[in-house]
Amino acid sequence: MDDDCPLAALVVAATAGDHRAWHELVDRYAPLLVSVIRRFRFPPNETDDVAQTVWLRLIEHLDDLKEPRALPQWIITTGRREALRHLSTRGRSVPHDPLEATWSSQQIERIEPDDELLRAERHAALLAGMAELPSRQRLLLQLFVEDPPLSYSEISVRTGIPVGSIGPTRARALDRLRATQPIRNYTTEPVESGSTGRRLT
Numbered sequence: 140m141d142d143d144c145p146l147a148a149l150v151v152a153a154t155a156g157d158h159r160a161w162h163e164l165v166d167r168y169a170p171l172l173v174s175v176i177r178r179f180r181f182p183p184n185e186t187d188d189v190a191q192t193v194w195l196r197l198i199e200h201l202d203d204l205k206e207p208r209a210l211p212q213w214i215i216t217t218g219r220r221e222a223l224r225h226l227s228t229r230g231r232s233v234p235h236d237p238l239e240a241t242w243s244s245q246q247i248e249r250i251e252p253d254d255e256l257l258r259a260e261r262h263a264a265l266l267a268g269m270a271e272l273p274s275r276q277r278l279l280l281q282l283f284v285e286d287p288p289l290s291y292s293e294i295s296v297r298t299g300i301p302v303g304s305i306g307p308t309r310a311r312a313l314d315r316l317r318a319t320q321p322i323r324n325y326t327t328e329p330v331e332s333g334s335t336g337r338r339l340t
Contacts, residue, residue, distance in 0.1 A: 147207040147208070148160075149207075151207070153201060167270035168210070168211065168214050171263060172218050173186065175214070175215055175218035176190060178222075181225070193214065211267030211320075212267075214267075215267075260325070261325065264322055265322070267319075268321045269316065271321070279294070279305070282294050
């Protein structure tokens with residue numbers, strides 16, 4: 140199974156029992172799922188538990204996924220649902236004193252302003268779009284957001300792309316990213332009445 144295989148082909152192959160296709164799906168969309176779950180501020184072990192539950196749900200329902208391009212949104216929705224379910228279960232099993240400062244601060248942290256929600260949606264769209272890119276383009280774009288920034292020479296060493304080709308390759312990768320279904324859905328979805336859509340920047 141080619142790492143650059145289109146999403147639809149991966150879903151079809153995974154549904155047919157191709158283990159390599161399944162592992163490729165997990166590798167591509169694990170960052171997206173983890174980013175959704177981390178918003179609930181679970182410790183690492185609980186984040187892993189929720190993620191495993193989501194992957195099990197996907198195994199159970201992969202046959203029901205009629206539109207492969209809907210997979211990123213399915214992961215986002217199911218990740219949130221399972222995280223909320225885990226949060227609810229944990230809240231019932233661990234008693235809290237509402238007079239404790241730590242308890243009240245946790246409740247405040249869970250109330251997210253609209254601008255934070257918009258940032259989270261934009262981040263999720265970017266991760267889902269990145270997952271549809273060929274592995275070399277994904278790596279290149281990831282290296283461009285390293286902090287501190289990497290030089291073209293360092294990027295060339297890590298990707299094997301000649302220094303003179305890095306700029307044009309990055310431009311092609313960004314064009315391909317903008318054309319992915321998650322990014323197109325995000326940028327064309329109206330924010331409010333009369334709005335033409337969202338922007339990534």
